[in-house]
Amino acid sequence: MIKTTVFARELGVAIYLTGGFTANTSLAHFCRDNGLLVHSHRAMHAVIDRQKNHGVHFHVLAKVLRMSRGGHIHSGTFFPFLE
Incomplete structure (x- = not known):
């Protein structure tokens, strides 16, 4: 994932x-050291939105993503699209 981030930085x-959650913290540190903002896509929405x-609660999920140092969180739409 770091290699992809380096490539993205080279593209501007x-x-x-x-x-996802697995590399958010280390990726966030790398991105901040290199002038990038991390957009943490709301992971697991396929599982959470169907049930x-x-x-x-989304606030709990948002706090977990923020604690893993994501700088920008994608929250989806008000209306569930998987119904």
């Missing part, structure tokens, strides 16, 4: 999109 990308009572 200002915001790097990542989807009405999944037990995870």
Whole structure:
């Protein structure tokens, strides 16, 4: 993922999109050291959006993404698109 980020930086990308939780913290440190903003795509939406009572509020998910140092969070739309 770091190699892809380096390539994106060479292309002049200002915001790097990542989807998931595994590399967010180390990727965020690398991106901030190199002048990029990390866009943390809302991971697991295919599982969470299909279940009405999944037990995870979006605020909790957003806080987890922010704690993993994501600088920009994709939240989707108000209306669920998977119904």
